Amino acid sequence: MKTTRFASHSRTRAFTLVEMLIVVTIISLLAALTLGGYTYAMRSSKRRVTTGTFEAIKLALERYNTEFGEYPQPAGSNQMVAFPPGVATYDTSGAACLYQALTGDGYDQIKGVTGASSSAAGGSAGGSSDGKVEGAAEIKNKMFVEIPQTIFTRKGATYILIDGFGHPFQYLKAAAPTVATGASNTSNNNTTTPTTINSTYDLWSYSEDEQNTTKQSISTLTDPTVSVKWIKNW
Numbered sequence: 001m002k003t004t005r006f007a008s009h010s011r012t013r014a015f016t017l018v019e020m021l022i023v024v025t026i027i028s029l030l031a032a033l034t035l036g037g038y039t040y041a042m043r044s045s046k047r048r049v050t051t052g053t054f055e056a057i058k059l060a061l062e063r064y065n066t067e068f069g070e071y072p073q074p075a076g077s078n079q080m081v082a083f084p085p086g087v088a089t090y091d092t093s094g095a096a097c098l099y100q101a102l103t104g105d106g107y108d109q110i111k112g113v114t115g116a117s118s119s120a121a122g123g124s125a126g127g128s129s130d131g132k133v134e135g136a137a138e139i140k141n142k143m144f145v146e147i148p149q150t151i152f153t154r155k156g157a158t159y160i161l162i163d164g165f166g167h168p169f170q171y172l173k174a175a176a177p178t179v180a181t182g183a184s185n186t187s188n189n190n191t192t193t194p195t196t197i198n199s200t201y202d203l204w205s206y207s208e209d210e211q212n213t214t215k216q217s218i219s220t221l222t223d224p225t226v227s228v229k230w231i232k233n234w
Contacts, residue, residue, distance in 0.1 A: 043208055045164070046163075046164035046165050046207075046208070047164060047207060047208075047231070048164070049150070049163070049164030050163040050164035050165065050205050050207060050231050051231055053151045053161070053163060053164070053169075054163075054169075054203070054205060054231055054233075056144070056151075057098060057102065057161065057169065057203060058203065058233065060102040060143035060144050061101075061102070061143075061201065061203075063143045064101055064102065064143050067143075071173050071200060071201050072097055072098070072100075072101035072110050072111075072173065073097070073110065073111040073112065073173040074093040074094050074096070074097035074109065074110070074111060074171065074172075074173070075093070075097065075108065075109050075110055075111040076093045076096075076109070077091070077093050078091055078093065079091055079092045079093040079096070079158075080092075080214075081155055081156070081168075083166065083167055083168075086210045088210040088211075088213045089213060089214070090167055090168050090170075090206070090213050091168070091170065091214075092155055092158060092160050092168045093109070094168070094169065094170050094171030094172060095160035095161045095162065095168035095169045095170070095171065096109040096158045096159065096160050096168075097109045097110050097111075097171060098160075098161045098169060098171050099129065099152055099159045099160050099161045100129060100159075101143070102142075102143040102144050102147075102161070103142060103143070103144055103147055103152075104142040104143070105129045105130065105131065105132065105159065106127055106128050106129035106130070106159075107127045108127035108128050108129075109129075109158065113127075128157065129158070129159040131154065131159060153166070155168075163205040163206075163207065163231075165205075165206075165207060165208060167205070167206060167213075169203065169204070169205055170202075170203070170204045170205065170206070170216075170217070171201060171202070171203050172195060172196050172201060172202045172216070172217060173196070173200075173201045174194075174195070174196040174198060174199050174200055174201055174202075175192050175193075175194065175195050175196070176192070177192050194218065195216075195218060196217060196218065197217050197218060197220070197221065197234040198233065198234055201233075202217035202218075202232070202233065202234060203232070203233045204217060204227070204230050204231060204232035204233065204234075205230060205231045205232075206229070206230055207229045207230055207231050208229055209228075209229040209230060212226040212227070215227075217232065217234065220234075
């Protein structure tokens with residue numbers, strides 16, 4: 001007796017287009033939430049690093065003022081340099097001055113300091129920074145007890161102090177008031193146009209802001225919205 005055998009075919013159910021779209025949407029949402037959380041955590045971490053460095057700089061500047069009777073003044077201005085990952089440019093003159101004044105490594109970025117024998121900050125040969133502190137003059141001018149490698153970098157031939165975002169700190173010393181010749185020494189006769197908000201110095205980090213990096217501290221008096229993301233001392 002011949003038996004006829006029939007093949008049994010299992011029918012596999014396929015995803016419908018709607019189900020596929022739902023799965024893709026859920027995966028996209030989870031990816032967005034994960035990436036958003038990571039981005040927020042990284043930004044918060046960089047701001048915390050910036051704030052900590054910011055406070056250390058302020059304390060070191062007070063030590064400098066106590067030691068030398070004045071705050072350091074950048075030797076130059078508008079030394080604009082582009083920093084990755086974007087195309088924003090930053091003024092590095094203040095950050096270069098801060099690095100030398102607070103570490104003792106060099107003095108050519110500090111206005112008024114002209115030689116290693118000067119009693120003001122710096123003492124390296126030729127005045128330029130070399131990334132290390134050595135010699136009695138430099139050690140004497142070291143305002144930072146410790147300076148982690150993460151808060152300074154070399155840009156071209158210049159060493160600068162950087163924030164948690166890898167961008168240069170901004171620093172301006174207040175201009176000394178001047179009085180017109182023959183006038184009495186009163187506040188009404190102050191002929192100097194203010195360049196800072198504070199009477200001592202303005203210190204700030206642009207933080208994650210890459211849109212207003214050519215704005216100065218004094219600019220925020222007319223438009224406070226430009227400094228919403230900044231970390232500043234005013």
